Amino acid sequence: MVTMKLGSKPDIFVLEGLTWRCMTELESDVVVEVGDMSFYLHKFPLLSRSGVLQRLISEYQPPSDGGGMCTLQLDDIPGGAKAFELAARFCYDVKIELNALNVVCLRCAAEYLGMTDDYAEGNLIAQAESFLADVLANWKDSVRALETCEGVLPAAEDLQIVPRCITALASKACASDAAAWSTHGAKGASLDRDALWNGIGSGDTPRGAAAAAAASAMDWWYEDVSLLSLPMFKRLIQAMEAKSMRAESIAGAIMFYAGRLLPGLNRSASFSNASFGGDYGGIAGSRSATPRSATASLSGTSDGDQRYFLEEIIALLPTKKGVTSTKFLLGLLRTAMLLHASPLCRENLERRIGAQLEDASLEDLLVPNLGYTVDTLYDIDCVQRILDYFMSSMDGLGTGYTSPALAEDGSQLGLPHAATPPAVAPIAMVAKLMDGYLAEVAPDTNLKLAKFQALAAVVPDYARTVDDGIYRAMDIYLKSHHWLSESEREQLCRLMNCQKLSLEACTHAAQNERLPLRVVVQVLFFEQLRLRTSIAGWFFVSDNAATATDGAHLHHPGNAGAIVPKGSAVVDSGAAGQDEEVVMVTPEGKGSETMSNVKARVSELEKECVSMKQEIRRLGKPRRSWSILTRKCGFGAKVQQAQPAMSGK
Structure with missing residues (x-):
């Protein structure tokens, strides 16, 4: 000093x-x-x-x-x-x-x-x-x-002492932030998935340690300005915005300040020893938030004062998507419900959360029902609105995932194909998140069937590559609501696409007594179709392999080591692409290795069919239904034709 x-x-x-x-x-x-x-x-x-x-x-x-x-x-x-x-x-x-x-x-x-x-x-x-x-x-x-x-x-x-102080602080913070970003920004922009938020890594790797050092160079002033009163802090933030400070830094400062100003944001620790960095995305995780000055007494202020502080903080947050962590926004929403903030304030938060719902975690999405009329343990209506805002913010081609219908329409109109989607599209992440959320709220006996269906139906079918998650949520709901009628159970099961269940889920569904019998048969039917397609594919491969072998010896008797692509017609050995999967055909082998693989696969499929027959008998279905089902699928006849053919070879 x-x-x-x-x-x-x-x-x-x-x-x-x-x-x-x-x-x-x-x-x-x-x-x-x-x-x-x-x-x-x-x-x-x-x-x-x-x-x-x-x-x-x-x-x-x-x-x-x-x-x-x-x-x-x-x-x-x-x-x-x-x-x-x-x-x-x-x-x-x-x-x-x-x-x-x-x-x-x-x-x-x-x-x-x-x-x-x-x-x-x-x-x-x-x-x-x-x-x-x-x-x-x-x-x-x-x-x-x-x-x-x-x-x-x-x-x-x-x-003019106050404006001079604010101008001096804003100038110093903006200059430091710009210098730190020019030095560390390129490194922070290329971090791996171990980054927590805003370029701050876990520190377990050299890359994470470098990111933590970069963050420390950018957020060193957060704790100092958090000691200011709300009016002074608000004016300082506005001055920083006027000097074009990055929205990420402004959001980080507001989040740190709110962690001290509103003790209700921290569910797991008391206000006096709360560490903001451990709760909201790792911002300044090493900084200990020991409240001083005027902010230290906020834990004893009235709900009206805290409600005013909350609404002012929300109004200060940058509107740019992604700069404020979803975890923090959900914490604000929970506090807003606790303090009975204005509907406009809560709607603003729900829209912000919906715009970046793919970044939310299941734990933070479990918002308790704090309304005057408590029907369910968690606020299902709030999550429904957030999910609706997310779906309304989706624009198809701009979200990293294109629905099949939209892609087909675009191709018919002659539009160029969209860029290759990322590994995990936002809508797929939200679908997985909502499946987990439905599984968490399903045990609530007060949760009505219509509300459960409405929430599950918001996510489109194409967003789920596998329906195991929604099946698990439905099974938990049926277990907790055993009084549902057969028609209601069938209506609930329409949320699930039986063709998108994994083998483990199909096995569980075939033994699940809570599912309607019609759904069990449907699961078995589609599994039979899978078996039939798989067997047909193997026979097709084996026939082509044999044909390719004969053709290779007929037209190229001198080529003892001809290379023939799997599943293709007879081609010249020199035309085989380097990236194609190939089978080496020798005069002595005659494709015997490929045929032995086909026999082993058919044997495995037959064992699976026997196991499924036993499950059908256990469910009380007559044997005639199994024979009818296998004849309709064409499985039995195909196997009978295949066995003599293989024995002859």
């Missing part, structure tokens, strides 16, 4: 209770009262420095009885008794020390007392202004000075 020493004389002021006395050889001839404090001083030192005190002393009218000293009232002086004490010491040329914590109050008091150079060269106003410039050149001291402005408003505003 920078300091400045003024005066040369030793201290002659003595405090006696609520009275300050100047201990000199002369008797005091003036009393200045500031609040509860009284100062017994001398007129001459005050007249030589302060124009206001000079005027008040000259205008003073003694009482009619002529008794008592000159008494002045200065109750409205900025900074109160503490600021006047420093000003009085300056008038007596007693040693004082200026620092960032008292310079603002002293500057405002000097202005109030009219201590200009017109009365004495190098008066208090000039000295305070000179030192204030040094204070604003330092970041920490600028923050301290801005904090002290709260106690001397509106004098600090009138003297």
Whole structure:
């Protein structure tokens, strides 16, 4: 902290209770009262420095009885008794020390007392202004000075001290952020999936450690500005936006500030020892948020005050998608429900969350039902609205995934094909998230069938590559709602596409007594179709392999090692592509290796069919139904034809 020493004389002021006395050889001839404090001083030192005190002393009218000293009232002086004490010491040329914590109050008091150079060269106003410039050149001291402005408003505003402090802080933060981004931004932009949020990695790898170092270079000022009051913090953020600071840095500062301002955001720790970095995406994870200043008492404020703080914080958040973590937004939404914030505030949060729902986690999406009428354990309607906002924000070709119908329409219209979709499209991630959410809320016996169906039906069928997740959620719901009728169970099962179940899910569904019999048969039917297609494919491969072998020897008797692509007609050995899967055909082998593989596969399929027959019998189906089903699928006849053919070879 920078300091400045003024005066040369030793201290002659003595405090006696609520009275300050100047201990000199002369008797005091003036009393200045500031609040509860009284100062017994001398007129001459005050007249030589302060124009206001000079005027008040000259205008003073003694009482009619002529008794008592000159008494002045200065109750409205900025900074109160503490600021006047420093000003009085300056008038007596007693040693004082200026620092960032008292310079603002002293500057405002000097202005109030009219201590200009017109009365004495190098008066208090000039000295305070000179030192204030040094204070604003330092970041920490600028923050301290801005904090002290709260106690001397509106004098600090009138003297432009508040805008000067805010401008100095905004300029320093923006310059540091721009320099850090130019140095570390390229590295942070290419991080792997181990990054938590905003380029901050886990630190377990050199890459993560580099990202953590880059983040530390960008967020070093978060904790300092979090000590400001909400009005000052709001003005500082607006000044940073005006200077074009990155939205990511502004969002990070607001998130850190909100972690202290609103204790309800942290569900797992108390407000006094909350660490913001551990809760919202790893921002400044090493910083310990020990509340000080005005923010330390917010845990005891009323709900109305906290509701006001919450709405102001939400209004400050940048509108750019993705700069504010979804985890933090869901925490704000949970707090907004707890404090019964305005519907407009909650709708704003739900829209923001819906726009980046693919980044949400299941744990944070489980928002408790805090309404006046509690029907279910979790707020299903809120998640339904968020999911609707997500689907409305999807534009098909711009989301990384194109629905089959949209792609077909585009090809018919002659539109160019979309770029290769990423490994995991946002809508696929949301589909997986919602399947997990449905499984979590399914055990709630108060959850109505219509609400469960409505939530599950929002995600389109093409978003799920496998329907195991929705099947699991349906099974949990059926187990918890065993009183559903057969028609209601069938209606629920329409949410599931039996053709997209994995082998494990099909096996479980075939033994699931909670499913309607019609659905079980449908699962078995589609599994039979899979078996039939698989067997037909193997026979097709084996026939082509045999044909290719004969053709190779017929047309190329000299080529003992001809290469024939699988599943293709006879081709010249020189035309085989390097990337094609090939089979080496030798005169001695005659494709025997391929045929043995086909036989082994058919044997495995026959065992699976026997196992499925046993499951059908266990469910009470007559054997005739199995034979009819296999004849319809054409499986039995194909196997019977295949066995003699293979035995002959």
